[in-house]
Amino acid sequence: xxxxxxxxxxxxxxxxxxxxxxxxxxxxxxxxxxxxxxxxxxxxxxxxxxxxxxxxxxxxxxxxxxxxxxxxxxxxxxxxxxxxxxxxxxxxxxxxxxxxxxxxxxxxxxxxxxxxxxxxxxxxxxxxxxxxxxxxxxxxxxxxxxxxxxxxxxxxxxxxxxxxxxxxxxxxxxxxxxxxxxxxxxxxxxxxxxxxxxxxxxxxxxxxxxxxxxxxxxxxxxxxxxxxxxxxxxxxxxxxxxxxxxxxxxxxxxxxxxxxxxxxxxxxxxxxxxxxxxxxxxxxxxxxxxxxxxxxxxxxxxxxxxxxxxxxxxxxxxxxxxxxxxxxxxxxxxxxxxxxxxxxxxxxxxxxxxxxxxxxxxxxxxxxxxxxxxxxxxxxxxxxxxxxxxxxxxxxxxxxxxxxxxxxxxxxxxxxxxxxxxxxxxxxxxxxxxxxxxxxxxxxxxxxxxxxxxxxxxxxxxxxxxxxxxxxxxxxxxxxxxxxxxxxxxxxxxxxxxxxxxxxxxxxxxxxxxxxxxxxxxxxxxxxxxxxxxxxxxxxxxxxxxxxxxxxxxxxxxxxxxxxxxxxxxxxxxxxxxxxxxxxxxxxxxxxxxxxxxxxxxxxxxxxxxxxxxxxxxxxxxxxxxxxxxxxxxxxxx
Numbered sequence: 001x002x003x004x005x006x007x008x009x010x011x012x013x014x015x016x017x018x019x020x021x022x023x024x025x026x027x028x029x030x031x032x033x034x035x036x037x038x039x040x041x042x043x044x045x046x047x048x049x050x051x052x053x054x055x056x057x058x059x060x061x062x063x064x065x066x067x068x069x070x071x072x073x074x075x076x077x078x079x080x081x082x083x084x085x086x087x088x089x090x091x092x093x094x095x096x097x098x099x100x101x102x103x104x105x106x107x108x109x110x111x112x113x114x115x116x117x118x119x120x121x122x123x124x125x126x127x128x129x130x131x132x133x134x135x136x137x138x139x140x141x142x143x144x145x146x147x148x149x150x151x152x153x154x155x156x157x158x159x160x161x162x163x164x165x166x167x168x169x170x171x172x173x174x175x176x177x178x179x180x181x182x183x184x185x186x187x188x189x190x191x192x193x194x195x196x197x198x199x200x201x202x203x204x205x206x207x208x209x210x211x212x213x214x215x216x217x218x219x220x221x222x223x224x225x226x227x228x229x230x231x232x233x234x235x236x237x238x239x240x241x242x243x244x245x246x247x248x249x250x251x252x253x254x255x256x257x258x259x260x261x262x263x264x265x266x267x268x269x270x271x272x273x274x275x276x277x278x279x280x281x282x283x284x285x286x287x288x289x290x291x292x293x294x295x296x297x298x299x300x301x302x303x304x305x306x307x308x309x310x311x312x313x314x315x316x317x318x319x320x321x322x323x324x325x326x327x328x329x330x331x332x333x334x335x336x337x338x339x340x341x342x343x344x345x346x347x348x349x350x351x352x353x354x355x356x357x358x359x360x361x362x363x364x365x366x367x368x369x370x371x372x373x374x375x376x377x378x379x380x381x382x383x384x385x386x387x388x389x390x391x392x393x394x395x396x397x398x399x400x401x402x403x404x405x406x407x408x409x410x411x412x413x414x415x416x417x418x419x420x421x422x423x424x425x426x427x428x429x430x431x432x433x434x435x436x437x438x439x440x441x442x443x444x445x446x447x448x449x450x451x452x453x454x455x456x457x458x459x460x461x462x463x464x465x466x467x468x469x470x471x472x473x474x475x476x477x478x479x480x481x482x483x484x485x486x487x488x489x490x491x492x493x494x495x496x497x498x499x500x501x502x503x504x505x506x507x508x509x510x511x512x513x514x515x516x517x518x519x520x521x522x523x524x525x526x527x528x529x530x531x532x533x534x535x536x537x538x539x540x541x542x543x544x545x546x547x548x549x550x551x552x553x554x555x556x557x558x559x560x561x562x563x564x565x566x567x568x569x570x571x572x573x574x575x576x577x578x579x580x581x582x583x584x585x586x587x588x589x590x591x592x593x594x595x596x597x598x599x600x601x602x603x604x605x606x607x608x609x610x611x612x613x614x615x616x617x618x619x620x621x622x623x624x625x626x627x628x629x630x631x632x633x634x635x636x637x638x
Contacts (some may be wrong), residue, residue, distance in 0.1 A: 012588045032544070033599045039545035040603030043536050044351040044366050046103065053103045057111035058090050058560065068421055070205045074253035075203060081118030081254065082204030087419050088112070088123060095149035099132040102305060102377045113313030114320035114423070114495050115610070117252035117430030120313040121437075122154075125199060128309055130155025133210045133226055138271040143228075147208075153204060156231070156566070158259060159212040159300055163192030166443045168212070168224070168300065169293060175213040175227050175266065177283055182268045186213060187338050188242075188260035200231055200243045201255035207231045210272065211261075212300060215285070222285050223292035226272040228301050229264070239604045240264035247454050247593040252428040274298070304388050306438035306454035307395035308373055314402035314434040315369055317427045318362045318619045319604040325409035326355055328416065328616040346411075346518050352591045352597055355412060359600050360556040364551070365398045367532035368525075389448050396441040397525035398433045408429060408490060416604070416616050449517035450510070452524065453495055459527070460489040469575050473585040476537075479557035485573050486564045487523035490516050526560050548596055558582065 046053045060066070065087055069080060088108065092098050098105055105128060113120035131148055134140045134155075141451060147153040162172045172193035174573050175184040188194055200207060211229045217221040231241050242260040249256065271279060275288045276298040329346040336343040344350045372394045379387040406427040410417040417424040435441050462481055464471070471478040493516035501509030537549035561568070565582060568574040593600070611617045 005364050031604060036542060036544040036548065036596075037599050037602035039540060039542040040548065040600070041252075041605045043545070043549070044603055045605065046370060047075050047539075049103065051291040053107045053177055054111065056091055057108050058605070058607060060087065061111055061115045061291075062086075062609035066610075067613055068423075070421065074248055075255075076201050078253045078255045080120060081116055081122055081252070082154065082346075084112075084116055084119045085122045085126065085204075085471075087152070088119070088148075089151045095127065095131060096135055096145065099127050099135050101310060101374050105132075105305065108306045108374050109309045110316040112316075113430070116316045117256045117313075117317075117426060117433070120252050120430070121203075121252075121433065122199065122311070124306060124309045124437075126155045127301050128305050129157035130208075130210055132305060133157070133272065134228070135302075136224075136302065137274045141618070143269075152206070153230075154207045156200055156207055156209045157302075158195040158209045158229075159199070160196050161192065162194045162196040162258065163190075165196075166212050166440055168296065171212060171214060171224055173211065173261070174216050175211075175214040175271075176216045176266065177218070177271045177279075179218075179283060181265070182283065184227065184266045184268070184270060184283075186211065186229060186261045186264040186266055188262070193260075195259040197246065197256040198259055199255045200241075200257045200259045201245055202232055202236060203255045205480045206233045209259075215271070215277070217283065217285060221292070222277070222478060223295035224299050225277055225295070227266055227270045228263075229266060229270065230271065231259075238264075252426055272299075293618040303438045304376070304391050307391050308369075308443075310374060310434040310437050311369060311395040311398040313361075314399045314431045316360075316367055317431055318365065318402045318405040320606060321406040321409035321424055321427055321602045322355065322359055322362055322442065323604050323606050323611065324614055324617040325412050325417075325609070326359075327595050327618075328413050329355060330598060331616075331619045336577070346594075346597060349587075349590060349594070351412060352594050354408055356552075356555065356590050356597060356600075357559055360552045360559070361401050361595070362405060362604075363552050363600075364526075364533050364556050365401055365528040367536045368394055370400060370528035371528070389451060392439065392444040393448050393521055393525045394528070395438070397522070398531070399431060400441060401406050403428055403431045403435065413616060421614075422616045442518050445518055445521050446514060449494070449514065449521045452520060453491065453498060453513065453517050456491070456524075458484055458491060458524075459531075460488060468573055468578070473558065473578060473581055474554065475535055476553060476557065479554065479561065480527070480534060482561055482564075482568055482573055483523065483527050483530055483557060485571065486561070486567065487520055487527055488565055489571065490520035494520055523564075530557055532558070547592070548600060549594050551589055552600070554587065556594065558586050558589065562586070 016572045065084065069077075072080065098108070108123055108127070109120050127149075128604055131145070132381075134143065134148075148155050159168060161171055161173065165174070170191055173187070173195070174189060174383065177188045178185050195211070198209065200209065208228065208230045210226045212224050212226055215225045230238055232238060237243055240262045241264060242262060244258045246258060268279065271277075273279070275283060276295045287295060289298060321445060324612045325344070329351055330344050332345045333342040334345060335341065372390055375387050376391055389579065395484060407423070410424045410428065413422065413424060416422050420426055460481070461477075461484065464477065473479070494513050497513040497516055498509065501512045503509070530553065533549070533553040537546060537553055540549055542544035561581060565574060565579050569576065569579055
């Protein structure tokens with residue numbers, strides 16, 4: 001055995017580094033920063049409704065129970081997420097009301113997601129997919145929901161099957177009407193029909209599920225409905241319920257399983273009934289929807305709110321990542337151009353420019369999400385389809401951007417970003433779950449694209465009659481109109497592709513159309529984000545806050561237009577001079593925003609208790625190693 005010993009050395013901080021890690025109130029510009037950040041936070045977090053929507057969750061995550069716990073095995077981490085779910089429930093005055101409140105339900109995910117990705121998943125399943133499905137059906141007031149609202153039983157949602165993924169229409173699980181008892185026989189007929197990835201293990205205590213299954217009456221398939229099904233009790237899984245834990249996946253552990261049913265009998269009241277399907281006492285089905293696909297969509301309608309929950313969770317992760325990375329960029333000092341000089345990473349445009357691009361996108365994501373939640377909360381039967389499509393488009397764009405932002409932030413923190421204690425390492429992997437959950441992004445965008453090729457009118461405002469040569473790249477309205485023309489351009493290309501495609505081969509026809517159609521959806525999502533951003537900036541009353549919002553929005557739009565400058569030049573929407581000026585215009589906006597980078601992330605309003613516990617966000621990145629080293633023996637390598 002070879003023993004290597006290392007002499008301990010206590011690193012020392014420079015005066016500049018010590019000052020950077022000091023209390024923020026020591027900063028002479030703290031007061032003006034706080035005023036601007038307060039106005040920005042007011043606009044970011046639902047303005048007058050901020051306390052009602054956000055404050056209880058924000059306060060909750062600052063508690064000791066949500067602190068980072070190192071060294072836990074996957075099953076222990078999953079159990080911790082269930083324990084925290086109960087803490088969430090303790091903070092909820094009315095769980096049924098929460099399930100019916102899109103703003104508070106989305107906000108729950110926004111604040112808990114970056115603290116515990118497993119909790120974010122469990123909360124979405126229990127409050128939205130399970131409890132939400134119960135309260136969305138007519139008979140819920142006759143049910144005793146207290147086991148679920150008190151968390152004596154955790155709710156889960158079983159829809160996706162192993163062989164069918166997003167192809168829910170091909171679902172095989174059946175619930176056959178049992179004429180002898182008036183109940184149902186729930187059965188998994190093939191291995192491929194096993195429910196894939198629901199959290200149905202015994203971790204977290206007794207559970208019940210709403211199970212999506214084909215209702216079969218006298219041999220006739222009536223479409224997919226939901227059935228309330230107990231899965232386990234204090235003694236284990238119930239008879240006929242077969243559960244097998246899936247292999248460990250990336251991201252924060254959740255007890256994902258394969259679940260099957262072996263002729264499990266359910267009482268008649270297990271069927272969740274509403275206008276789309278009711279059984280009378282004789283076992284006859286009545287429905288206001290003659291189409292089985294429409295019955296399916298009505299039954300699993302909670303997936304739309306689920307998209308808002310998933311995008312909210314990844315949105316919170318993005319803002320948390322930026323809060324950490326920006327603070328690290330200001331406290332981490334490196335050698336400067338002069339001998340002995342130390343300067344912060346944030347001094348370099350190669351560093352702060354990338355972070356500012358991400359900050360601008362995070363603001364755009366936040367304002368888009370606020371506007372979409374508002375639309376969903378106020379939707380009607382007449383505009384439901386349009387709003388559902390908007391939710392799907394926003395979910396795809398927000399979650400994809402979140403992955404890019406958290407990856408960028410992790411990289412900008414170097415090796416420090418690889419340590420989970422610094423709050424960044426788990427975020428990109430947890431976002432992968434959000435990208436896939438409630439419909440894979442590409443799949444839901446393809447559906448939206450197919451609808452929008454001919455069923456959507458681009459919002460072309462062209463608010464000024466001036467020719468492009470007389471417009472400036474500092475003009476937000478001009479930049480916004482250019483992005484609208486990008487959407488219109490790709491829509492026109494998609495329409496042309498449809499018309500020239502082979503009429504006898506619909507797959508080949510769509511294959512030729514999907515490329516430009518998806519580009520259209522991408523441009524549409526960014527245009528909706530820009531519109532929400534511009535509207536928010538117009539509401540700013542503080543002059544500094546308005547300047548920062550308009551500058552950030554300008555940066556966001558310029559970056560979106562950069563890749564389309566050739567098309568816009570060819571269409572004579574931009575001039576040659578505009579194209580030449582575009583890189584410099586971006587540099588100018590970045591230079592103007594750079595001194596305000598800390599203010600912009602202060603507005604994300606992460607609790608001090610959370611930030612102070614993250615070493616690289618609190619200026620204590622060295623202390624975490626020194627404190628542990630003081631209690632360690634000398635390293636031994638064998």
